[in-house]
Amino acid sequence: MRILVMNPNTTASMTASIRATATAVASPGTEIIATEPLWGPESIEGHFEGYLSAAAVLDRLTTLDFSFDALVMAGFGEPGREGAQELLDVPVLDITESAAQMAMMLGHSYGVVTTLDRAVPQIRDRLLTAGLLQRCAGVRGTGLGVLELEEDAERTTRIIVETAREVVRDGAEVICLGCGGMAGLQERVSAELGVPVVDGVAAAVKFAEAVAGLGLATSAVRSFAPPRPKRIGSWPLSTQLSLSTASSPRNVDFSSQTSGI
Template identity: 85%
Template sequence: MRLLVMNPNTTVSMTASIRATATAVAAPGTQIIAAEPLWGPESIEGHFDGFLSAAAVLDRLATLDTPFDALVMAGFGEPGREGAQELLDVPVLDITESAAQMAMMLGRTYGIVTTLDRSVPQIRDRLLTAGLLQRCAAVHGTGLGVLELEADPERTVEVITETAREVVRAGAEVICLGCGGMAGLQERVAAALGVPVVDGVAAAVKFAEAVVGLGLTTSTARSFAPPRPKAIGSWPLSAHLPLGPARGGSRNTEFSPQTSDI
């Protein structure tokens, strides 16, 4: 089984961290492929970044020339998942819904610790659309920007843990880490809190393995039917724009060597 884990921003070091977490929890025989878009924002902190990233991720998927059995989208609360479900004929899971679904199996209520406070409404909207908001006790931001998560790992864990304590006081029985850049921190935060902590990347990988193992995929009966054929100007974008040596500039450019052995 081959799972593609897509970091929605263009920060390669974050792709590497996400891949490490996915690989650590993957079952024997599951191969993890990690990638990021060829263009787009270096981090996603708001609707503008999110919609740019969604287009860049779909562009990356449209130009990809390697087989995979399921896609894990590693952006928390960001748009684009539904478009990928229409585009691909394999299961598509995102870390927001996967984390919440797993958390609800472990406790009556859950809460989310994310990055900046401005991300909170976006995450709550995503949960509402997915029908998962009712059992969410709270969503709190740490005040750390996405790229700050890697700057000082010890401080990052301390701030996440303290924010998670606030979420527990608000009624959460399980904590979800609300950013792909927090991947791999769940054990340290759980040890400090004494409650289960769910990492969305890990949860999505395990759900993806289960769905593929059961021979299931996205329904195309209605909501996620394939896109209707039509002319789309300059699409896919990465097939037309020179993107420079750092990202490559042609269709089916290989994954970043730092994150994949393809």
């Protein structure tokens, strides 16, 4: 089985961290491939960057030249998953719903610890749309920017633990790490808190294995039917970008650290 894990931002070091977490939990025989878009924001902290990222991810997916059995979208609370479900004929899972679904199997209520406070409404909206908000005891921001998560692992863990304690006091019995950039921290945070901590990347990979292993995929009869054929101007951009940079440095407006496949 081959699972593609898509980091929605263009920071290659974060892709590497996400890849490591996904690989660590994957079953024997499961191949993890991780990448990010060829263009878009280096981190996603708001609706504007979220919608740019969604377009960049869908653009990237249209230009991949290999097959895979499931897609994991590693953005927490961000748009684009539904578009990928229309585009692909394999299961598509995102880390927001996967984390919450797994958390609800482990306790009566769960909470989410994320990055900046401005991300909280976006995550709550995503959980509400998915029908998962009723059992959420709270969503809290740590005050850390997405890129700050990688600067000092000890400080990041300490702040996540401090914030998670507040969510536990609010009634959460399970904590979800609310950012793909927090991948790999679940064991340390759980040891400090004494409650289960779910990493969305790990949860989504295990769900992807289960769904693909059962031979299931997204229903295409209505909500996620394939896109209707039509002209889309200058699309996909990734193809043009790849051709224009084949023998020259990448345009400075785009990430120079894209990890590729």
